[in-house]
Amino acid sequence: MERASVLVGSVALLPPAVPSGLPALPASDRAAMALAMLRLGGATRAYCWRGDEEARRYALAAGAAGVLAIDDVRGLDFDLLLVGAGGAGAGGDLLLGRLAEEKQCAMVLDVLDVQAGGGALLVTRDLGRGARELLSVQGPAVLGISGQAPRLHYVSRYRRLAVPAAAAGATVASPAPQAAARPDAASRDPLAPLSEPWEPARPRARIEGLAQRTAGTATERMNALLGVSSGPAGRMEPGEAGTARTGLEHVVVADAETCARHLLRFLSHHGVIERRLTAGTHAAAPPPGGGRADEPGQAGAAGGPRRPAATPPPPALTGKLSRGPRPPGEQQPARIRGPYGKAPHA
């Protein structure tokens, strides 16, 4: 891996009205820095959001070769990007997905550990409840670091304080147009340059009974739920750029957007969420369970080979969910919800 970069950011842990602690980075961002420094070696470049002084100081104190302040994700240039919760900011995992899509590279979330070796990255992923998944990832890739990643290195307060404020050479101006400093992380929209306004739905999905009970990994269960094949057809060949293979012979072969699309379709199909699509967006998308994992532009886009330039890009996710802002004058349909979201008996 030629260039390991880290996107770090701090968070305000408590509302400012309450006396809160000193500025701090989330555990995942600290772990991201430590992984880049100690596991991957070499000169680590860090990115932080403009105005995030604590993140800049932390990265330099942790030993980053340089810190670049960015205003939006177009300023990111990387072969391997490690991102923590603070770095992702309000964009959350969606930011990582959009980055992976934009850069056409692999993406792994909930990463606990990463080791370089044999021309690939060996990534340990948290599957929850103590389960782990070992992935071999070839770059370029975006890794979302879990907050549960083991702490490899502690950066003292002295080291952070000893970093000179906005040291010359330490902070490089973002390639993006200069903007006024925006220290408030909450006011930042890291997805802005990547997508049309889009509001992710956060339904209280209850999928018990819908998914098959399996003894497999979370990936298997999710694949089964989405109808994505996890058989040999979905497996990528070794050496392909951007592939992600598990040591357990279960393959994740879908980029973030495709997964999200399938998930939304699945949820709307089962009536968990309501959805209204604008014309010409997902009409051509296969129904849940009907898609092939190795279809270009869909499953495998994140893990598969880079698409040639001539290949039309996947349709932009411009669909607007019914949970978005309601136009003035529109009345909300009366919906009576009982306990746990069930409609009461008539």
Add this chain to the structure above:
Amino acid sequence: MSPAETITRAILGNIPAPIRTGFYVVVFAAVAVAAAGFLRRFLHYRRARPSLPRVPPGAGARRGVASILSYLTFHRELRRDPYAGLAHLLAVYGFGILFIGTCLVFLEHDTPLHFFYGDFYLFASLIIDLGGVAFLAGLSMFLGRRAGRGDSRILRAWWVAALAWLLLWIGVSGFLVEGARIARDMPAFERWSVVGYGVAAGLRALGVAGREAALWHRAGWIVHAALCAAFFALLPWRFFGHMAYGAVSWAVRGTGPPGILPVVPLGERAPGAAAAGDFSWRDLLHADACTTCGRCNDVCPATAAGKVLRPREVVLGLRAAVDAGLAGGGTAGGGPGAGPGGGGAALTAFVPDGMLWSCTTCGACNEACPVGIEILEKIVEGRRGRVEGGVVPDAAADLFESTAARFNPYGKAPGDRLAWASGLNVPVAGDGESVELLYWVGCAGSFDPDGQAVSRAMIRILNHLGVRYRVLGPRECCSGDPARRLGEEGLFQELARLNIARLRQHSVQRVLTHCPHCFNTFKNEYPGLGAAFEVEHHSQFLARMIRDGKLRPGAGLGGTVVFHDPCYLGRANGEVEAPRQVLAALPDLEPREMPRSGTRSFCCGAGGGSMWLDVAGRTRIETLRAGEAAATGATILATGCPFCKTMLEAGRQSLGPGSGLREVKDLAELLVESGGL
């Protein structure tokens, strides 16, 4: 020549000129080697970091010289262990007398002075022989103790035994030389040399006399001279050095009670020490001064609990790191984990991390050391080095991050600081309100159930007394004590400055706290950052209220009570009377004392961040301490520290119901439960 002048002896009379010349060459060479060794050490000290200001300016050389003389004369510190103290006293006094005798011989022989004859000679012979006896007696006591198997305190290293044996042979060979000299013609006045004359008589009985005695004398003299030369040459080396450095180390020891850490200036150089080169000159001098007596190991709670820490080995490890650095080996590298990187041999190669993290910073080792070595400071300095190097136990890192992010080491939300006060009338200071008396609740008092009980009791007492006081509530933040003692100096100073600013914002005049750690930090460590507050521990406050008749405890309690002195109240701040006055005021409670109490108390195991860290040992410190309390037959174990209360309660429970200890209570709780309020 007057008749008196015949009462003397020929100095070097039996030694041929070439041997005499050789003797002078060897002695000067040995002295040169010793001087070079001392000079090398001195230059090393000069290159080291400046010492943190523990000795108040103005104490100066007079204090140092007076301290050395008093130390050598009275052996007050050494006599705390009667056997070792007596042995050392005999050996030092004996050595001193023999050395003075040798100097007299030198003056008589090598200067125009002429005094070594007549009555003076006889008197000097007697005193020198008695000195020799004392010298040999002291050394025999040391060697006898080493021969015993029962004393685990003894450092069984050959280079420690080598000094005792070398000195013993110098003494023995000296008497043999003297005996052989006298045996040649047995002058009657030499009876004043009581031992030498006895040895001469013995030699005569063996048939050694006349010319044969002269040969014995010459051979013995050569051996004696060679041993003495070797002794001089080895003076700066390892354990031998303590004879030179010990008294100086005592003279430059920090003033003030043990356990108080001086403020570390946060400049361009990272705080802490990761390598021998990161320590101050005084630390290096202390390392050289170690007598390896092991008293620090004897009193260390971590050692007693079977943890990896041995305070003596920390000091010897530092000395070994210095030696390795001077020899050009084991340099500390850069990069993560390297720490401040002042050069020299890496400390971790000689002092394992487990040793550093086992310490409870109780200060007992500092207090026990007969040559004034501040072992605790070296451990904390080592911890700082590890923190700056980024290599800390997870629990410590959690503590640092929680304290930084939420201003308390428990990781609880600052807004919950007053959760314990539900149903109580607790006045919280308003924005900018002037506060005459601030009740500093502390993190344990705010978040730990054991500490919350103390806080509630204190509020009831304060409200009962009608005292005008305030608490800071959510604005309170950790005093920084756990972070500091775990080596996070930067975090401590950030928190300290924040607290100081807040207290100044409220124009706080007096601070009252039930936490000895906060008490110690406010009283002794914040002044180093430019803020001096009048601070009172709740035991002092309660004792004062009882004395003034404002607080009259009831008679609702019964049984026997024993008080556990918190380290940061008793040893660090010398407050051992006030808690006992409070207990004495409680009727129907019969006070008991543990063997280790007052300023020589035994730690509960929570100090120095050990409340959060858990380095495994053979047993647990709190169990040992609770066992000591139970052995007094007490039913109530009282204390004046929320951390001690938590630890001792755990210890009490681990002893089981058979221990007789019914409960562990804070002084304030006992007062409330006595029913007088």
